[in-house]
Amino acid sequence: MNNFDDLFEQQPQPEATEKPEPQKEKPKKQWWQIREEKQRKEAYATLDRVFGAFSEGHGDMKAYLDTQSRFPFHSARNAILIGEQCPNAKRVGGYKEWASQGVEILEEEKRLPIIILEPGKAYRREDGSVGQNFYAKEVFDISQTTARDEAQPQVSYDDRLLLKALISNSPVPIRAVEELPGQGRGAMFDPEQNAILVKKGMDAPDIFRCVSLELANAQLARSNAEYSRETEGYKAYAVSYMLCQRYGVEAGGYNISRLDGVLQGQDPKEEIPAALTDMRDTFKEINGRMARAMGLSRAGRQKEQER
Known part of the structure; x- marks a missing residue:
């Protein structure tokens, strides 16, 4: 052995290392x-x-x-x-x-x-x-x-049947009265009587429009204890309009364009979807009661699935 051989013998041997397992490719x-x-x-x-x-x-x-x-x-x-x-x-x-x-x-x-x-x-x-x-x-x-x-069949509804369906299973009683406070009002919710008061002598479309508005307010208040008619009454207005559209009641008097800005400044991720969902859920609830009262099956009304 020459003088250099021991240098090689003393070199530390590399430690054995485990080879990492190859990563599995995500399926395409x-x-x-x-x-x-x-x-x-x-x-x-x-x-x-x-x-x-x-x-x-x-x-x-x-x-x-x-x-x-x-x-x-x-x-x-x-x-x-x-x-x-x-x-x-x-x-x-x-x-x-x-x-x-x-x-x-x-x-x-x-x-x-x-x-x-x-x-x-x-x-x-x-x-x-x-x-x-x-x-x-x-x-x-x-x-x-x-x-x-x-x-496609054109559906029309008898006025009396339509109004009877509208007030069917109402969350509050509905009563006819001779006069109402406030000029031009056809219906109003009276908290003291816990009832919707309807002025006598109106024609069917007017009754439908004003009663559907009050019913929507009552339904919204029933669904949300914090509901405020002063700040959220536009939701009931929208629901009343949708009910008129669905059942062929003249809705030309509704000024829906004024609702375009009612959600201005609200959070587009949470508040605005929630407000539109309130409208939809209230409309669906009242529409469902009406359909059942008129004996309409869901399949007969519209062949679509809930989503």
């Missing part, structure tokens, strides 16, 4: 997953734009209310999405819903679906609260199907 998304994600993002972008417009004081309340009046079983968000994509939509359904009725989506319309948001699985956040996932769903209006040229 399928084409339909990519499309659904894109549609969902676009739907949320549309809602952000509409809520933002209301917050800035130039939203289109009439457009929303007109659509919601035709789709009481859809959420406020989905009514907005339907109205933005197909303003004149009358009745929507997915592929399976239309197929179950023997109706096909027109080939040229299959690439032009209306995108709504369908609730998925709930999940629990880190703070313990429960969240809700949503995914995009494609639906199509009847105008996009083979049923578009079929004659």
Whole structure:
């Protein structure tokens, strides 16, 4: 051994190290997953734009209310999405819903679906609260199907039946009186009597308009103990308008444009969606009572699913 051999023998040997396990590649998304994600993002972008417009004081309340009046079983968000994509939509359904009725989506319309948001699985956040996932769903209006040229039945309601249905199962009693305080008032809620007082001698459309307004106020107050007619009465006004639109009662006297700025300055993420949901839920509740009183089944009224 020469004088240098021991230098090599004394060199520390490198410690054996475990090779890291190769990271598993995430499975590639399928084409339909990519499309659904894109549609969902676009739907949320549309809602952000509409809520933002209301917050800035130039939203289109009439457009929303007109659509919601035709789709009481859809959420406020989905009514907005339907109205933005197909303003004149009358009745929507997915592929399976239309197929179950023997109706096909027109080939040229299959690439032009209306995108709504369908609730998925709930999940629990880190703070313990429960969240809700949503995914995009494609639906199509009847105008996009083979049923578009079929004659749609025109429904008209007897005035007496309509008024009877309106006051059916009212949250408060409704009484006819000779006169009411205040000029031009046809109906009013009297807290002392806990009743809606209706002036005698009015015609049916006037009764429907003024009583539906008071009923909406009573329903909103019943649903929310903090409801204030002074600051939130516009919600009842909107509900009354939607009921008129749904049942063919003349609504030309409603000044809906004044509601375009009523949400100005409110939070577009929380407050504005909540206000529109209050309107929708109250409308749905009163509309549901009316439909049951008139013996209308949900399927007979409108073949659509609640979302």
